[in-house]
Amino acid sequence: AQSVAQPEDQVNVAEGNPLTVKCTYSVSGNPYLFWYVQYPNRGLQFLLKYITGDNLVKGSYGFEAEFNKSQTSFHLKKPSALVSDSALYFCAVRVRISGNTPLVFGKGTRLSVIA
């Protein structure tokens, strides 16, 4: 079975400071990892994904994430946080990139960026 853990319910960071939102995963096989962001009463917006290749993945809005196989982690990072980054962030995993396997989501981490 595949699962995702986001150990922090809430992350607070001052505007302009770097931010990290943590994610660890558990799968039997090669993981395909994703980060999504959700604003209030909205659906999910895709930020970035790791399929294969370079462990450092760059995505939308200046976000990046690093795939670490030995630590089974895929932490989301941004060098300088903006107030507009405040939202709910979800990490998700799939075992295969095709087929009917759905995305499995972590419980989400609420990011608050304080001016």
Added chain:
Amino acid sequence: GAVVSQHPSWVICKSGTSVKIECRSLDFQATTMFWYRQFPKQSLMLMATSNEGSKATYEQGVEKDKFLINHASLTLSTLTVTSAHPEDSSFYICSARLGLTGEQFFGPGTRLTVL
């Protein structure tokens, strides 16, 4: 990027009535669509996987007779909540998979409130 729409964006209904939610992939054909349910401040819970022209596969604990899913074409899937009760009140999000790459795109969600 690929766009997924949902209609309606919000609905309020009386207990005992049925509500239909539509999910459309606007600029691509989706062989597989997924329906998720999200409770306040919680993660997305997968309800069912829907393939065009075949019966949906429901997750454990999801009543298939209560949550009717129809995937009649490659661009449309519908979720009907039958005989709705207040406990069915939730945020329902659909997702469509782009066949070739396997990427999953999400609709904006439908907020259902059952009085």
